[in-house]
Amino acid sequence: MAVTAVAGAEARPIPRLRRLEDERWLALALLMPTAILLGLFIAYPFFEGVLLSLTSQRVGVPGEFVGLKNFVKIWNDSIFRTTVWNTFWYTGVTTVFKLALGLWLAMLLNRHFKGKALVRAFILLPFIIPTVLSTFAWKWMFDPTFSVINWALFHLGLITQRINWLGDPDLAMTSIIVVNIWRGVPFFAISLLAGLQTISPELNEAAAIDGARPWNRFWYVTWPLLLPVTMVVMLFSVIQTFADFQLVYVMTGGGPANATHLFATYAYQLGIGTGLLSEGAAISLAMFPFLFIIVVVQLLYIRRVETR
Structure with a gap:
């Protein structure tokens, strides 16, 4: 019985698919969905x-082109100047404390002890809990009537009358700073702990053999190797803190007397609360250059550190 073999013509690739063999077209095709989003x-x-910031638009009113008039108006606004100071003060203080406490926790969690995995998971709770939910709990803790903080300070003999934490401008700013630090420390701690895990223990052991004390081992061995990771973590923290909205809006709403406004909360109050959409947009854009x-x-600085 004879078997005839029929040689089939080789399938030619579709011209569109043939372009994907080129790395440039493949990269463009992969990046296109992200670019569109x-x-x-x-x-x-x-x-x-x-x-919108270049017009005089309000809610229900189309408005006209006014150029930079909105930016000039907000620059002459005393509340806006207070907002600028609050934002920088809020971001600077919280970043320093989150870095210091996060590094301290990371150094502790990097040690070997029983229940280490459970403690690491517990540390993440402030960062995992939804911002609004945890902030409402803190708002109740700072309430002058039902404050557990006032109750504790009173029974310790440190105060004799109730403290209105969120009713005083200075205490209100301090309160939101404390809550932001509480929420941000776990992010710093876990991120810096990941950086510490990449540092070889042999380097510290060699420094200890040479007679270096713990502080010297940290400053000359651990910290230089941890600095690139630290700068990246600080970058994300500064961006998130500078544009913070939920925490401040839930706790104080920018009060008392507009004393705790940040860029985001003041822009929301003007743009949505009063209907001045163009001025609210101008405040939001004023945050961008800073x-x-x-x-x-x-x-x-990160690039400089990595190239050393």
Whole structure:
């Protein structure tokens, strides 16, 4: 019985698929979905905000083109100047304390002890709990009538009358700083702990054999190797803290007497609360140059540290 073999013609690749063999076309095809999403949800709202800030639009009123009039108006606003100071003070103080406490916790969690995994999971709870939920709990703790903090200080003999934590401008600012530090320390601790895990213990052992004390081993061995990770963590923390909204809005709403406003809360109050959409957009955009400069400086420093 004869068997005839029929040689089939080799299937030629589709011209469109043949382009994907080129790395440039493949990279473009893979990046296109991300570029479209970024354009729709970030670039488009940003440019719409720029156009809105250059008009006199209000809720229900289209408005006209006014140029930089809104920016001049908010710059002459005393509340806006207070907002700028509050934002920088809030971001600076919280970042320093979160770094110090997070590094201290990371050094402790890097040791070997029983229940280490459970403790690490427990440390993450403040960061995992939804911001609004945990902030409501803190707001109740700072309440002058039902405050557990006032109750504890009274029974310790440190105070003789109730403290209105959120009713005093200075105490209100201190309160939101404390809550932000409480929420941010776990992020620093776990991130820095991951960085510590990458450092070889042999380096510290060699330094100890040479007679270096614990502080010297940390300053000359651990810290230089941990610095790149630290700068990246600080960069994300500064961006998130600078544009913080939920925590301040839930606790104080920018009060008392507009004393705790940040860029985001003041922009929301003007844009949504009073209907001045164009001025609210101008305040939101005023945050961009400050944040852009901070991020660029940090990125340049990170690059400098990594190239050492």
